[in-house]
Amino acid sequence: MDASPSVFANWETFYVIVGSSAGALTGLMFVVITLVADAKAPPTLQQINGFATPAVVHFSGVLLLSAVLSAPWRDTGVVGSALGVGALAGLAYMLIVLRRLRQPAPYKPGLEDWSWHVVLPVVAYVVLLVAHMGLRHDQPWALYTIAAAALLLLFIGIHNAWDAVIYIAVTRRTES
Secondary structure: OOOOOOOOHHHHHHHHHHHHHHHHHHHHHHHHHHHHOOOOOOHHHHHHHHHHHHHHHHHHHHHHHHHHHOOOOOOOHHHHHHHHHHHHHHHHHHHHHHHHHOOOOOOOOOOHHHHHHHHHHHHHHHHHHHHHHHHOOOOOOOHHHHHHHHHHHHHHHHHHHHHHHHHHHHHHHHHO
Protein backbone atom coordinates (compact mmCIF):
# COMPACT_ATOMS: atom_id res chain seq x y z
CA MET A 1 0.00 0.00 0.00
CA ASP A 2 1.14 3.50 -0.68
CA ALA A 3 2.01 4.95 2.71
CA SER A 4 2.79 8.50 1.55
CA PRO A 5 1.55 10.53 3.32
CA SER A 6 -0.22 7.64 5.09
CA VAL A 7 -2.92 5.13 4.24
CA PHE A 8 -4.08 5.52 7.82
CA ALA A 9 -4.81 9.27 7.55
CA ASN A 10 -8.42 8.63 6.48
CA TRP A 11 -8.89 6.53 9.61
CA GLU A 12 -7.55 9.11 12.06
CA THR A 13 -10.96 10.26 13.35
CA PHE A 14 -12.12 6.65 13.77
CA TYR A 15 -9.09 5.74 15.89
CA VAL A 16 -9.26 8.95 17.91
CA ILE A 17 -12.86 8.10 18.85
CA VAL A 18 -12.22 4.40 19.48
CA GLY A 19 -8.95 4.99 21.33
CA SER A 20 -10.43 7.75 23.49
CA SER A 21 -13.36 5.52 24.38
CA ALA A 22 -11.04 2.66 25.32
CA GLY A 23 -8.88 4.98 27.44
CA ALA A 24 -11.86 6.47 29.28
CA LEU A 25 -13.41 3.05 29.91
CA THR A 26 -10.10 1.72 31.23
CA GLY A 27 -10.00 4.58 33.73
CA LEU A 28 -13.61 3.93 34.69
CA MET A 29 -12.78 0.27 35.42
CA PHE A 30 -10.12 1.43 37.89
CA VAL A 31 -12.69 3.62 39.64
CA VAL A 32 -15.25 0.79 39.78
CA ILE A 33 -12.76 -1.73 41.18
CA THR A 34 -11.64 0.82 43.78
CA LEU A 35 -15.24 1.44 44.85
CA VAL A 36 -16.10 -2.26 45.03
CA ALA A 37 -12.93 -2.99 47.00
CA ASP A 38 -14.37 -0.89 49.85
CA ALA A 39 -17.45 -3.11 50.04
CA LYS A 40 -18.24 -5.34 53.02
CA ALA A 41 -17.59 -8.39 50.84
CA PRO A 42 -15.01 -7.28 48.24
CA PRO A 43 -14.53 -9.43 45.15
CA THR A 44 -11.89 -12.13 45.28
CA LEU A 45 -8.71 -11.89 43.26
CA GLN A 46 -9.95 -14.85 41.24
CA GLN A 47 -13.16 -12.95 40.33
CA ILE A 48 -11.22 -9.84 39.33
CA ASN A 49 -8.60 -11.80 37.32
CA GLY A 50 -11.20 -13.91 35.57
CA PHE A 51 -13.75 -11.27 34.71
CA ALA A 52 -12.64 -7.65 35.26
CA THR A 53 -8.95 -7.76 34.28
CA PRO A 54 -9.63 -9.08 30.75
CA ALA A 55 -11.91 -6.08 30.11
CA VAL A 56 -9.06 -3.73 31.05
CA VAL A 57 -6.66 -5.73 28.84
CA HIS A 58 -9.05 -5.50 25.86
CA PHE A 59 -9.57 -1.75 26.43
CA SER A 60 -5.81 -1.28 26.68
CA GLY A 61 -5.31 -3.30 23.51
CA VAL A 62 -7.75 -1.07 21.63
CA LEU A 63 -6.01 2.01 23.03
CA LEU A 64 -2.62 0.68 21.89
CA LEU A 65 -4.02 -0.32 18.50
CA SER A 66 -5.46 3.17 18.06
CA ALA A 67 -2.17 4.78 19.04
CA VAL A 68 -0.16 2.60 16.64
CA LEU A 69 -2.53 3.31 13.75
CA SER A 70 -2.61 7.04 14.48
CA ALA A 71 1.19 7.40 14.32
CA PRO A 72 2.62 8.90 11.10
CA TRP A 73 4.01 5.69 9.61
CA ARG A 74 5.71 5.67 6.23
CA ASP A 75 5.85 1.89 5.95
CA THR A 76 2.77 -0.28 6.42
CA GLY A 77 5.01 -3.31 6.96
CA VAL A 78 6.11 -1.94 10.34
CA VAL A 79 2.48 -1.37 11.33
CA GLY A 80 1.61 -4.87 10.13
CA SER A 81 4.37 -6.32 12.28
CA ALA A 82 3.18 -4.39 15.32
CA LEU A 83 -0.37 -5.65 14.74
CA GLY A 84 0.87 -9.21 14.39
CA VAL A 85 2.77 -9.03 17.67
CA GLY A 86 -0.27 -7.49 19.37
CA ALA A 87 -2.58 -10.18 17.99
CA LEU A 88 -0.26 -12.96 19.17
CA ALA A 89 0.02 -11.32 22.60
CA GLY A 90 -3.78 -11.13 22.76
CA LEU A 91 -4.11 -14.81 21.86
CA ALA A 92 -1.51 -15.76 24.48
CA TYR A 93 -3.41 -13.74 27.08
CA MET A 94 -6.63 -15.53 26.12
CA LEU A 95 -4.94 -18.83 27.06
CA ILE A 96 -4.34 -17.34 30.51
CA VAL A 97 -8.00 -16.25 30.74
CA LEU A 98 -9.11 -19.72 29.65
CA ARG A 99 -6.98 -21.30 32.37
CA ARG A 100 -8.38 -18.89 34.99
CA LEU A 101 -11.99 -19.55 34.02
CA ARG A 102 -11.47 -23.32 34.19
CA GLN A 103 -10.21 -23.20 37.80
CA PRO A 104 -12.66 -24.36 40.45
CA ALA A 105 -14.67 -21.44 41.81
CA PRO A 106 -18.03 -20.79 43.45
CA TYR A 107 -19.25 -19.31 40.15
CA LYS A 108 -19.36 -21.64 37.15
CA PRO A 109 -19.17 -19.75 33.83
CA GLY A 110 -22.13 -20.39 31.54
CA LEU A 111 -22.35 -20.33 27.74
CA GLU A 112 -22.67 -16.53 27.65
CA ASP A 113 -19.55 -16.17 29.81
CA TRP A 114 -17.55 -18.51 27.60
CA SER A 115 -18.77 -16.67 24.50
CA TRP A 116 -17.95 -13.15 25.69
CA HIS A 117 -14.87 -13.88 27.80
CA VAL A 118 -13.12 -16.43 25.59
CA VAL A 119 -14.63 -17.13 22.16
CA LEU A 120 -15.28 -13.56 20.94
CA PRO A 121 -11.91 -12.19 22.14
CA VAL A 122 -10.13 -15.09 20.41
CA VAL A 123 -12.11 -14.28 17.24
CA ALA A 124 -11.09 -10.60 17.53
CA TYR A 125 -7.39 -11.42 17.95
CA VAL A 126 -7.48 -13.94 15.08
CA VAL A 127 -9.17 -11.29 12.89
CA LEU A 128 -6.40 -8.89 13.87
CA LEU A 129 -3.81 -11.51 12.94
CA VAL A 130 -5.48 -11.97 9.53
CA ALA A 131 -5.55 -8.17 9.11
CA HIS A 132 -1.83 -8.06 9.93
CA MET A 133 -1.15 -10.47 7.07
CA GLY A 134 -3.39 -8.49 4.73
CA LEU A 135 -1.66 -5.24 5.66
CA ARG A 136 1.77 -6.77 5.07
CA HIS A 137 0.59 -7.78 1.58
CA ASP A 138 -0.92 -4.37 0.76
CA GLN A 139 -4.54 -5.52 0.82
CA PRO A 140 -7.03 -2.61 1.14
CA TRP A 141 -9.54 -4.81 3.03
CA ALA A 142 -7.03 -5.08 5.87
CA LEU A 143 -7.83 -1.56 7.08
CA TYR A 144 -11.52 -2.44 7.46
CA THR A 145 -10.64 -5.71 9.16
CA ILE A 146 -8.44 -3.91 11.69
CA ALA A 147 -11.28 -1.49 12.41
CA ALA A 148 -13.71 -4.39 12.87
CA ALA A 149 -11.34 -6.11 15.32
CA ALA A 150 -10.88 -2.86 17.28
CA LEU A 151 -14.63 -2.34 17.56
CA LEU A 152 -15.22 -5.96 18.52
CA LEU A 153 -12.63 -5.71 21.31
CA LEU A 154 -14.15 -2.43 22.48
CA PHE A 155 -17.66 -3.93 22.62
CA ILE A 156 -16.34 -7.09 24.31
CA GLY A 157 -14.67 -4.90 26.92
CA ILE A 158 -17.87 -2.91 27.48
CA HIS A 159 -19.98 -6.06 27.83
CA ASN A 160 -17.49 -7.78 30.12
CA ALA A 161 -16.96 -4.71 32.30
CA TRP A 162 -20.71 -4.35 32.73
CA ASP A 163 -21.05 -8.07 33.40
CA ALA A 164 -18.28 -7.96 36.04
CA VAL A 165 -19.72 -4.92 37.79
CA ILE A 166 -23.23 -6.41 37.87
CA TYR A 167 -21.94 -9.74 39.15
CA ILE A 168 -19.85 -8.11 41.87
CA ALA A 169 -22.72 -5.79 42.88
CA VAL A 170 -25.27 -8.62 43.04
CA THR A 171 -22.86 -10.92 44.90
CA ARG A 172 -22.05 -8.15 47.34
CA ARG A 173 -25.73 -7.43 47.96
CA THR A 174 -26.59 -11.10 48.59
CA GLU A 175 -23.60 -11.54 50.94
CA SER A 176 -24.45 -8.41 52.98
